[in-house]
Amino acid sequence: MSNLPFSLYVALRYLKSTRRDALITFLSATAAGGIALGIAALILALAALTGFQAALRGEILARTPQIEVELPPDAEGEAARRSVAQLPGVEGVGLLIRGRGWLLAAGRARPVELVGFDGELPGFFPEASDRAEGLYVGDRLATIWGLGEGDLVEVASTRPTLSPIGPQPRVRRLLVHGIFETGRTEQEARVALPLAEAASLLGRADTRLSITTGGLDEALRLAPQVAAVMPEGAVVKTWRDFNRALLFALRLEKGLMFVAVFLIVVVAAMSLVSDITLILASKLPEVGMLGAMGARPRELQRVFLWLGGSLVAIGTLLGVLVGIGGAWMLDRYQLLSLPSQVYFLDHVPFLVRPTDVFWILLATVLLTFGCSLYAAKKAAAMRPVEALRR
Amino acid sequence: MSVPVEARGLKKTYRDGARRVDVLTGIDLRVEPGEFVSVVGPSGSGKSTLLHLLGALDLPDEGAVEIGGTSLAALDPRELASFRNRTIGFVFQFQELLPDFDAEENVMMPGRIAGLEVSALRHRARDLLAEVGLEERMDHYPNELSGGERQRVALCRALLLEPPLLLADEPTGNLDPKSGDQIFDLMLELQARHGTTAMVVTHNPELARRCGRLLRLESGTLQPESR
Ligand SMILES: Nc1ncnc2c1ncn2[C@@H]1O[C@H](COP(=O)(O)OP(=O)(O)OP(=O)(O)O)[C@@H](O)[C@H]1O
Ligand SMILES: [Mg+2]
Numbered sequence: 292m293s294n295l296p297f298s299l300y301v302a303l304r305y306l307k308s309t310r311r312d313a314l315i316t317f318l319s320a321t322a323a324g325g326i327a328l329g330i331a332a333l334i335l336a337l338a339a340l341t342g343f344q345a346a347l348r349g350e351i352l353a354r355t356p357q358i359e360v361e362l363p364p365d366a367e368g369e370a371a372r373r374s375v376a377q378l379p380g381v382e383g384v385g386l387l388i389r390g391r392g393w394l395l396a397a398g399r400a401r402p403v404e405l406v407g408f409d410g411e412l413p414g415f416f417p418e419a420s421d422r423a424e425g426l427y428v429g430d431r432l433a434t435i436w437g438l439g440e441g442d443l444v445e446v447a448s449t450r451p452t453l454s455p456i457g458p459q460p461r462v463r464r465l466l467v468h469g470i471f472e473t474g475r476t477e478q479e480a481r482v483a484l485p486l487a488e489a490a491s492l493l494g495r496a497d498t499r500l501s502i503t504t505g506g507l508d509e510a511l512r513l514a515p516q517v518a519a520v521m522p523e524g525a526v527v528k529t530w531r532d533f534n535r536a537l538l539f540a541l542r543l544e545k546g547l548m549f550v551a552v553f554l555i556v557v558v559a560a561m562s563l564v565s566d567i568t569l570i571l572a573s574k575l576p577e578v579g580m581l582g583a584m585g586a587r588p589r590e591l592q593r594v595f596l597w598l599g600g601s602l603v604a605i606g607t608l609l610g611v612l613v614g615i616g617g618a619w620m621l622d623r624y625q626l627l628s629l630p631s632q633v634y635f636l637d638h639v640p641f642l643v644r645p646t647d648v649f650w651i652l653l654a655t656v657l658l659t660f661g662c663s664l665y666a667a668k669k670a671a672a673m674r675p676v677e678a679l680r681r
Numbered sequence: 682m683s684v685p686v687e688a689r690g691l692k693k694t695y696r697d698g699a700r701r702v703d704v705l706t707g708i709d710l711r712v713e714p715g716e717f718v719s720v721v722g723p724s725g726s727g728k729s730t731l732l733h734l735l736g737a738l739d740l741p742d743e744g745a746v747e748i749g750g751t752s753l754a755a756l757d758p759r760e761l762a763s764f765r766n767r768t769i770g771f772v773f774q775f776q777e778l779l780p781d782f783d784a785e786e787n788v789m790m791p792g793r794i795a796g797l798e799v800s801a802l803r804h805r806a807r808d809l810l811a812e813v814g815l816e817e818r819m820d821h822y823p824n825e826l827s828g829g830e831r832q833r834v835a836l837c838r839a840l841l842l843e844p845p846l847l848l849a850d851e852p853t854g855n856l857d858p859k860s861g862d863q864i865f866d867l868m869l870e871l872q873a874r875h876g877t878t879a880m881v882v883t884h885n886p887e888l889a890r891r892c893g894r895l896l897r898l899e900s901g902t903l904q905p906e907s908r
Contacts, residue, residue, distance in 0.1 A: 294798075294799050296796075297793050297794055297796065300793060304781045304782065305781065307781075308780075308781040577779050577780070577781070580773065580779060581779075581790070581794065582762065583736070583738055583765065583771055583773070584765065584766060584771065584790060584791045584794055584838075585762050585763060585764075585765040585766020585767070585791060585794050585795070586762060586766075586794045587758075587759050587762040587763065588758055588759065588762065589759070590794070674739075675738050676733050676738040676739040679733075679738070679773060679775070
């Protein structure tokens with residue numbers, strides 16, 4: 292304690308003694324408290340957004356293929372599938388046919404997206420009890436229509452067949468094989484059905500490959516390699532391409548939130564400047580005396596930098612504690628609930644990302660340090676003889 | 682350790698817009714190492730101004746100051762600060778002590794600035810305070826000390842690093858004659874013991890007469906004054 296550097300030693304003493312001054316105390320509290328408030332608010336706001344985004348991403352990405360390749364109309368689907376399957380890192384390749392159609396049951400009809408698959412039901416139809424080949428409908432539609440396994444439905448294509456009595460819709464009668472979970476974010480009903488049935492309804496013109504890899508990042512890494520082995524005219528899309536607009540919106544939202552909430556820190560930094568300036572003014576004769584005794588200008592400046600720095604440190608520490616602790620509590624005990632009928636989550640999730648905290652701290656420290664430096668410079672510019680004549 | 686002080690052709694004018702105060706119009710001065718000089722003069726004659734110039738706190742408009750062979754004009758603010766710290770002990774006219782530090786801490790401050798080891802400084806500060814009879818007042822803050830006690834503490838602080846030059850601006854101001862006498866005795870005694878070169882401003886002609894040499898500052902110049 293006693294062997295502190297001169298500037299810190301004096302700064303700590305001033306921090307203590309200026310508590311007797313009501314205005315300075317108020318400004319110090321505003322500065323430190325404002326920084327704490329700003330940091331806590333930033334951490335909480337970003338944690339809530341991150342929590343939402345993680346949930347939303349999980350929800351949406353579970354219903355998006357990792358990589359999907361649109362093959363050109365004349366391409367040989369089976370050959371393309373074999374060449375992709377050989378790539379190291381690819382865990383599964385399936386043929387898909389996508390198209391639009393109608394689901395009809397018990398006299399009711401509804402437009403649906405048809406997804407024909409071969410082999411196992413693809414992963415982007417989550418939570419099905421059984422993944423064998425067959426017809427699958429979403430649980431929401433199944434509940435509304437009272438459908439269950441083994442019920443008979445009709446699937447109609449929007450592509451008609453020409454017959455002697457005019458164009459006739461193509462219709463297949465199929466048994467419901469299973470139910471998958473419809474996400475709360477899913478706008479349109481999807482129906483999965485065997486590839487052969489889909490081909491007879493929609494034709495084979497829009498054949499695609501659905502590729503599964505070890506993970507989302509792995510999929511992004513593999514996409515160019517997939518493109519390289521595909522025939523001319525094929526379009527390779529990753530989960531990121533499917534959700535580009537959404538992912539961008541999420542990032543933008545976070546950036547705007549950061550800027551808006553950071554204004555609290557900006558205001559706190561302003562009061563830090565007035566605080567340091569006021570302390571400096573009230574201590575000017577003493578600072579002059581220290582200068583006369585041989586304290587170098589830089590050292591006197593450092594006294595006030597330490598002063599600002601300790602207020603920043605107190606505020607930052609408090610802010611981080613409240614922010615991270617608060618986020619943990621709110622998430623752990625699900626304190627903020629949401630109406631589950633309205634939203635896909637029943638509480639506000641909080642997820643603190645270390646990189647977010649890092650950027651918050653970096654921005655705060657840079658700004659407040661800059662402000663402290665600006666205010667403290669006046670101590671270095673002071674001429675002892677002028678201060679002594681006060 | 683002590684140093685000579687030499688000033689040649691010092692001039693200082695304060696300008697404040699149209700107003701002009703010619704305070705020092707030509708000061709030539711040489712103080713020998715270990716000499717004790719006192720300066721008297723009417724209020725406003727520029728005694729403090731002169732002391733500030735000699736103490737490397739302010740720069741003259743014209744002329745040069747040399748302390749122990751070092752020309753002050755050649756030093757930048759950083760070097761001036763270090764020079765003051767090592768070479769000069771000040772007793773100021775108005776602000777004697779730092780209000781946020783107790784007596785002992787005040788005395789230690791020049792050593793703190795120099796970055797010296799704290800326990801050794803504390804030792805030295807206690808010895809000095811004991812020498813001036815303040816062993817009971819070490820942990821008192823300035824507002825808990827009497828005027829005379831404060832000036833004794835200020836003197837201890839000026840002498841902490843055993844500077845070769847002591848500059849004191851009315852160290853006995855605002856004191857009753859008896860206390861002023863005591864402080865002055867103390868200063869003479871300490872100065873004699875350490876062989877410090879000293880220059881003391883005072884309004885008290887009796888005290889001034891007890892110094893080795895007496896100078897009078899009047900209308901901007903210094904004249905020797907007979908005792
Ligand atoms: N910064 C300044 N600006 C203008 N005039 C000044 C300034 N500082 C001092 N003066 C003037 O210079 C003159 C000398 O001042 P100084 O403080 O040196 O006097 P002094 O001899 O120490 O007086 P005292 O015995 O009252 O302490 C005074 O007339 C004062 O008004
Ligand atoms: Mg004076």
